[in-house]
Amino acid sequence: MTRFPDSIVARMRRPGSPTHLAVVRIVFALHVLIVLTSPSLPISVELGVDPLFLTNTMVPATVEQWTARASHLDALIALGVAAAVAMMLGLLTRLAVPLVLVVFALTQNHFFRRSLFHDDWLYFNFYLLVLWFAPCADRLAVDRWLFRKRERQPHEYRWPVEVMIGWFVSIYLAAALAKLFPLRKGVAWLQGAPLQHLAQYFLLDSPIYWVLHRPLFDYGVRWPFCVAAVGAVVIELATALVLLTTRFDGWVVGAILFLHGAIWLLGIPGFIQIALVSAVLFLRPRRTG
Amino acid sequence: VWLVVLAANALDLTTSAIPTLIDRAPPPPRSAVALVVQLALLVPLLWACRSLPRRIGRAWRESPLPWAARCVITTFVALQLLHVALRMENYPFSDVAMFSTLDRSAQGRLTAMDSYVLDDEHGFEMLRFLREGNPLFARHFDWDYKAAWLLRMYRGSPEVDALLTARLRREHRGAPSFRRLALDLRSGKVLSQVALR
Numbered sequence: 001m002t003r004f005p006d007s008i009v010a011r012m013r014r015p016g017s018p019t020h021l022a023v024v025r026i027v028f029a030l031h032v033l034i035v036l037t038s039p040s041l042p043i044s045v046e047l048g049v050d051p052l053f054l055t056n057t058m059v060p061a062t063v064e065q066w067t068a069r070a071s072h073l074d075a076l077i078a079l080g081v082a083a084a085v086a087m088m089l090g091l092l093t094r095l096a097v098p099l100v101l102v103v104f105a106l107t108q109n110h111f112f113r114r115s116l117f118h119d120d121w122l123y124f125n126f127y128l129l130v131l132w133f134a135p136c137a138d139r140l141a142v143d144r145w146l147f148r149k150r151e152r153q154p155h156e157y158r159w160p161v162e163v164m165i166g167w168f169v170s171i172y173l174a175a176a177l178a179k180l181f182p183l184r185k186g187v188a189w190l191q192g193a194p195l196q197h198l199a200q201y202f203l204l205d206s207p208i209y210w211v212l213h214r215p216l217f218d219y220g221v222r223w224p225f226c227v228a229a230v231g232a233v234v235i236e237l238a239t240a241l242v243l244l245t246t247r248f249d250g251w252v253v254g255a256i257l258f259l260h261g262a263i264w265l266l267g268i269p270g271f272i273q274i275a276l277v278s279a280v281l282f283l284r285p286r287r288t289g
Numbered sequence: 290v291w292l293v294v295l296a297a298n299a300l301d302l303t304t305s306a307i308p309t310l311i312d313r314a315p316p317p318p319r320s321a322v323a324l325v326v327q328l329a330l331l332v333p334l335l336w337a338c339r340s341l342p343r344r345i346g347r348a349w350r351e352s353p354l355p356w357a358a359r360c361v362i363t364t365f366v367a368l369q370l371l372h373v374a375l376r377m378e379n380y381p382f383s384d385v386a387m388f389s390t391l392d393r394s395a396q397g398r399l400t401a402m403d404s405y406v407l408d409d410e411h412g413f414e415m416l417r418f419l420r421e422g423n424p425l426f427a428r429h430f431d432w433d434y435k436a437a438w439l440l441r442m443y444r445g446s447p448e449v450d451a452l453l454t455a456r457l458r459r460e461h462r463g464a465p466s467f468r469r470l471a472l473d474l475r476s477g478k479v480l481s482q483v484a485l486r
Contacts, residue, residue: 012353040435047439047448057380109380115439118387125381129365133358159353163362170366171385174373178386181376182305183297184319185391194391200400200474205419205441210426214477220398268388269419269434 006245008162016158017285018138022090024161025097025136027280028127029088031273032104035120036080041107044114045070051113059109067106076103090141097136101128119270123278126167134160161284168278169239172256176236179229190233192225199225202267209267216265228262235259249282295334298327304376309386399480400472403445405453405465406482413482416453416465418444429460445485 004010045068051057057064066072080103086096105128108121135156137143180186199219203209208216217224235255241248257279260272305319319327352359372382405416414428421430422437432440443449445467454464471480 009348035435038433038435039431040433040439043432043436043452044439046452047443047446049443049448052442055380056378058382059380105381111435111439112380115435115442117435117438118383118385119435121381122383122385126365130358130362133355133361155353163354167366170369174369174383174385175387175389177300177304177373178376178384178389181297181300183301188391189389194388198388201402202419203472203474203477204402204404204415205417207423207426209477210420212477215474218475220474263388267419269422269438 004244006247008166008243011246012159012162013155014158015154015285016156016161018135018152018157019140020284021134021136021157021160022139022141023283024164024280025090025093025131026088026140027277028124028131029084029100031120031277032100032124032128033081033084033088035124036077036084036103036107040111040115041073041077044111045073047114049114052116055113055116057109057113059106063106064109064113067110073107073110076107079103080107090137090143091146093137093141093143097128097132101125101132104128117270120274122171123168123274127164127278130160130163130167136160158284161281164278165242165281168281169242172236172239176233179233179236190226190229192222192227192229195229195232196222196225198268199266204267206265206267208265232259246286253279253282292334292337295330295337298330299334300374302327302331303374307375307377309376398474400474402470402472403485404468404470405444406468406470407457407462407465415470415479429457429462 051064059067067076080100083096083099083103086092087100105121105125108125111117112121135150135152138149138152138157179189196219199206199215203215203219206215235258238248238255239252242252253275256275257272260275264272349359349363354362369382372378373384376384376386378384378386407414407416416429418432418437418441419434420437421427422432422434424431424433440449440452450464450467457463457465467485468482469485470482472478473480
């Protein structure tokens, strides 16, 4: 790793900031709180719909069926909200974070299986898993007054942040690989027809249409979508730079926000909020050594 | 560079090993000759990576993560990588293949879209779920984008009809009508509409 002295592996051993890790805990708890109180969960029960054919899960069927009952889902959400508030306050954090993880994973499984929507769970199941093992309540937490503070090595505040950044990057790299492979499919995808279809299919759901009452340009023309397809893959692959150096953090996060902003304008919501919330990870200490 | 080429070849094989339902227009199958060549190219890749398990093992042992965290996180990441390599999805693991499928081909100038429509004295208003799930643009509902997406998935179903009708009644609006719209993709104009029910 000497070739990349600022790589993610090297960074994991560097001193971290307990305050930054605490801010990450608070911001993520707030986001989870927003997700858990989404009207989507009660509406899914109101609709009484079954899991969709295209979704698979590792959650056992008995657990899933238990979760799907209205009273159980309400109880789970209530438990999750209480745990997320505790996590935000840093109150009994060792207990609150795993509780939030379990409730979040189960409720998002319920939502995903009925909506086929990939959003928060792709990122936050892992973030919460890491926070479970992280000393994230050593600052800005009620636990500081309740429990005796343990002496910690400075890198104990750093590795959780770097591991979560690694996951953030891996999502975009996986998205790029899914677009490019199998190669015969990837070559066809890069020609832009799937993106063109997406723009046309979501035309009436696009903020561009709501404002202009027309497409931004003639969506029947292919080449802009070919450029956009190549650009999207380049941006996603460029996230790998974050694994090697911190020099391009701002550019990479900016490009990801731009990508999600463009997708939002085409009619697909959700990811821009997640990327903004995840960006708090990049506020880690910049100095090396 | 050659290592990247060999890795790409391996990924090409693994990502096409299991047929996936998300490919509505799957690429043509590879020829037997191509398959043999691609399988043969795995040999130099395995040779080049022969020291990788030892290096990964050493990195794992020297990792600054506590032992329990290392075990749990490594297992989670390994399962995720497996799903990415095999291009399959099992919650909570995903190949992150959204928007990566070879879907139906794009339309020409005209397309048909299903939408709920509200008639009023000035004409009609399209009731779009994702608009209603956007706090900046919503006109009738206070959903978020998740609720809007969920309802959009089941548009046209009696359950969604009932939910919309009940909530619009509170605004003293009539029931929305579910219609197929003919849309001009260049101008964005609705050319005609037919009631689906």
